[in-house]
Amino acid sequence: MKLGIGLKLMAGLVAAALAAGPALAEGTLRVAMTLADIPLTDGAPDQGTEGVRFAGYTLYDPLISYDLSRSDKSADLRPALATEWHTVEGDKTKWVFKLRQGVKFHDGSDFNADSVIFNLDRAFNKEFPAYDPSFERQLKIYLPSLKSWRKIDDYTVELTTKAPDSLFPYQMPRLLIASPAQYEKLGKNWDAFRSQPSGTGPWKIGELVPRQRLELLPNKDYWDKDRVPKLDRLVLLPIPEVSARTAALLSGRVDWAESPSPDTVEKLTSAGMVISTNAIPHVWPYTLSELPGSPFADIRVRKAINLAIDREGLVKVLNGLAVPAAGNVSKQSAWFGKPTFEVKYDPEEAKKLLKEAGYGPDNPLKIKAAISTSGSGQMYPLLMNEFIQENLRDVGVELELEVFEWEALRGRRRVGAQAPENEGIVILNNSYSTNDPYVAVLRYLTPEEIAPKGSNWGSIRDEEIERLAKELRNEFDAKKQDEIIARIHQRFVDRADFVWVVHDVGSRALSPKVKGHVHAQSWFVDFSPISIAP
Structure with a gap:
């Protein structure tokens, strides 16, 4: 596997991030992010939705939030x-x-x-x-x-x-x-703007040290008086290595660790830390290429891979920090529908379907997946992909993992499965938010969304889904929208257009000093009500 950042370099970056900066004032929250770098601070953050969480909705506001x-x-x-x-x-x-x-x-x-x-x-x-x-x-x-x-x-x-x-x-x-x-004042230079950003958000820029830390200060003049931050300072540290985040929390060098190491949950709780989770709308799937020549153009192969994964076993390995997925949204969602194909663990049926598709001991299915080392919503990608690699080996499938730094993987996603740089890659392991109808289903399934225009990485095409998508976009009644979305999702699952693995639970480990945290059913976080106890 091609690791994007060496462990020695990683350790050095972590040490620098934790050691740098002035003495912490009372009321300072220090957060260990899963990212390898500070997201762009210009109002169009990179690094995925975690970048938006930390460098987007802190410094800026949208029209609708x-x-x-x-x-x-x-x-x-x-x-x-x-x-x-x-x-x-x-x-x-x-x-x-x-x-x-x-x-x-x-x-x-x-x-x-x-x-x-x-x-x-x-x-x-x-x-x-x-x-x-x-x-x-x-x-x-x-x-x-x-x-x-x-x-x-x-x-x-x-x-x-x-x-x-x-x-x-x-x-x-x-x-x-x-x-x-501010753009005009800084000489119409976006690089200069990124060092001195100006939005309308509840936080202002304090200090930015690339790859080390982003310090934010409360905007005491924020227009929404109910959301003026209580903290004196918010310090964001890029620490992509999971054990380093956990160690930083245990040592008291941070107060908040995103996605703590599953095997340290007991140790963290014994030390008085709080493991916070919730049913957030976020799925960890495999996005599949259905282009001609891809094995996933065959629905039998798509269903077989779905049936080959032991999701309950994976959740146990993750110490409960995930929920098995049977589709893009949970079975409890109004958008789930009534699929006839059940996403479950059935290795014998997986072998049968692979055999029908022409694969077996004399012709093993060999597939390559692009995955990341860490990143926004990626949870524990190396551990999880290696577990699934073993599951697939048990049914005669050879899964090769090509590993990228998170933003590099997002670059591969943007260009689509058909791009020359993605030749030979038929799986993209990219997690997604599913908090609204558009991001839950439409952006992966319609022709106008085919990459590089949108998020349909694998060029998925289905006339019935496209007909329903058009019907949905012309329907302005919320109840009727839900009914159409459920029909789209139902067909999505019946066609096995993704391989669904787990839903994230937004795990984060907090020092007992962290007060006022609300774990919303969202990928995003409002840091305004949070305070640090003396």
Whole structure:
């Protein structure tokens, strides 16, 4: 396996991250992230949804955000920099957003419609002076329906979609609004902006040391007075190696460790640490190439691999820090439907299906997967993939693992299975949020989403799913939407278009000094109510 970062270098980076910086003030929360580097701080974070969690929703606000204030229900959409939104009567492709007034960027400039237009232009208008391909690269798969935009007045904008799309509001939380005035002030230079970012979010930049730490300070003038941070400082440390994160927490060098090592759960709880989990909408699957020539173009092979994995056994190895998956969403979800294909552990049926597909001892199925060393939502990818590798070997399948650093793997995802650099790779191990209808199903299954345009990495095509997707986008009644989504998901599972393994539970280990943490049913976290006990 090709490890992206050597262990010695990793240890050095961890030591530097933990040792660097001034003496910690009372009320400082130190977080060990799973990332290998600090996410981009320009309002279009890289490093996946963990990058958005730590360098996105801290420094910036979107027009529409998530309500992260409760742990007992799914995190729903809520107004943020937009106070309301609706389609135009007679034209379902046009959405009008009324913007919040009186909001200031960290640099003191005003948030208004010009700010929204600027942020759309910088990401999607190649002729715009402030355009940077980094923004388009990070954002385009999350706003695939967007066609055009215009200012109506100082606090109203109109966004137009390529076709009617009832799910468009669910795409908006990824559009974070950066300060045009700060960009101008810093010489119209995005590298300079990344060192001195300015958003409207509850946190301001304190200090940024690449690959070592990002220090954030509370925005005491934040527009949402109920979410003004209580902490004096938030320190984010990239520590991708799981045992290093756990050791840092046990030694008192951090207060919060993302995805603690499963085999240290007992040790952590014995030391007084809190293992926090919840039923977050996040799935850890294998995305499959269904291109001509791929073994996964055959549904029998797709079903066989699904049946070859001992999910209950894997959950035991993970010490309960996961839940077996039978689809993209849980069986309890209104979107699960009633699939006839049951995702379960049945190695004998897997062998039978492989034999029917022409594979066996004289012609073993050999497949290659692209996986990561760690990263946003990737949980414990080396441990988990090696466990599955053994499961597949038991049914006569040889799984080769090609290992990438997380952002490098995301680059392979963006270009699609058909790209020359992905030649020979028929599996992508990429975890996904499933918190809304668009990210739960549509972005993997429709032709307009085929990479590099979107998230359909494996070029999955199915006429019935495409028909239902069109029906869904033209349906603006929430109850009827749920019914259509369930039918899409049902067919998704019956076709075995992914190999589903587990659902994440958002595990994090917390020092008992951490107070006010709400483990929302979301991939994201609101750090505003958190405090540190003396």
